[in-house]
Amino acid sequence: MIKNKQTKLERHYATLGMMLIAPTVLVFCAVIVYPLVSAIYLSLFDIYTPTLQGEWVGLDNYRELLGKGEFWASLRTNLIWTVGTLSLQILFGIGMALVLHQNIWFRSLARSLILFPYFISTVVAVLVWRWLFNDLYGILNHLMMAAGLIDMPVDYLGSMPNAMISVILVGAWKYFPFVVIAVLARLQTIPDSLYEAARIDGAGPVARFFDITLPQLRDVLVVIIMLRAIWDFKEFDLIFLLTGGGPVTSTQTLPLLVYKEAFSLNNMGMAAAYAVAMMAVMLVFMILYIRKTGEKDA
């Protein structure tokens, strides 16, 4: 009797739970699942953007994509950008977190200043950096010339490899605060006793970093690296607004290629194929990350 009543209550709760999740599921299906499925479907068509008329071409888009140099070139550019900016973010982020973990003057002000680039709009970041990079009146060229580092103003965004280096650096500047905050939060939970013990054993600051801090940070670093790798890989705004993929196509990553194909070259079907191919590349990272978070939940 009691058991029966409980299942009735449980059933009632399950219904309530489903009612609460219903809006989420509806919106998810309408704006995420349906577009995702139709992106895959569209990649099998040849569609002209202005008229949106198209015909079925099957796997032709993929055949063309894999045979064309542009996809592979963009993938390569994408990997260079991701690895470059990610390593700088991690290195600089850990360094900065260690500094901010110390008791420096006006620590909370310093933290806010460091955090700010992460929260401002990419549009603002790009405008500011394009002004700093300005070849004639930019402060960067002026400072570097005054310091005797260069004799002639440098073209930061219009030539290679400068453009790639600039994009990587601005990316690192914009996104390293994420690493700082995440690492800082973890640093605060490392028990002091570990350091005490190491000090008694005669370990210097460097040995303490490699023997205590780094192993303690390992787990959080793995998560940060995966998450940032995914986010950097799909970055569009920053690169598009800084260089537009140029000079020519030397900083054109996959998201920029998708955009160009769809809205400049007007090949929606081909663009969808590029997007799906890009997602396939990312899927490896995404599954790794989801696995990792799943482990931690369990």
Added chain:
Amino acid sequence: MIRRVLFNLMAWAIVLAVAFPLFWMVVTSLKPQSELFRRPPTILPEVTTFEHYWRLLSETNFLTYFQNSVVLSVVTTVVVVSIATLGAYSIVRFKYWGRESLAFLVLFTYLLPSVVLIIPLYLMLVGLGLSNTIFSLVIAYTTFALPYALWLLRSFMAGIPEDLESAALVDGASRMGAFRDVILPQLLPGIISTALFTFILSWNEYLYALVLVNSDNTRPLTTGVMNMLISSFNVEWSLLMAASVMMSVPLIIVFAFLQSYLTRGFGAGGVKG
């Protein structure tokens, strides 16, 4: 002692170097046009002027863009956070078929690149006759904001002790009554934090706005200000820097008064997962 001072100076030198572009943005926006092209450049403006701000507000479409951005971000935030609060409560505290795979789907879409969704979304919104409306952007922004908010709120919700809810239920409260009286007050800091992040994400979004809206009346700030750069005959940097400062004002307010909520959100969703 000297080592401590040296360490502090070094630390602050790095902090200031990181913050320099933002400092330079403010300085440039306050300089008269003539001082901008001086060599060597003046570090602090010799003459401080607010003419660029005045021109921005009176001669350009900036105010329209600003208004659009406010409407867009507020509506997106309210819609997304309301749906996600109910959704997160359901995912964390109820048991039913499909719950696990739903949580998996949320995480998956949280990582999904926008360029994959943008083509079908564009076709869908054009098909519905919604292109060039703020409403179309609200729909598009939901695609990244909802998974994000759900993921964040899910971990906030998981942090609330289950005993509290059980106690209320034992005392005879209904499930929704317990939600309103026990869960919501406990969740409030998490909701604020999620709302702030969602607002900032929508405020800063560029790609969807670029693709879905191309009339000046409905453009939000990101594409609007960028358009000022592209369409002007000779680039007026101080005007653009003034626009950048004004665009960052909401963020500065959040930073000044609500920063603890931001750091909390970081811990909850961004990293811990």
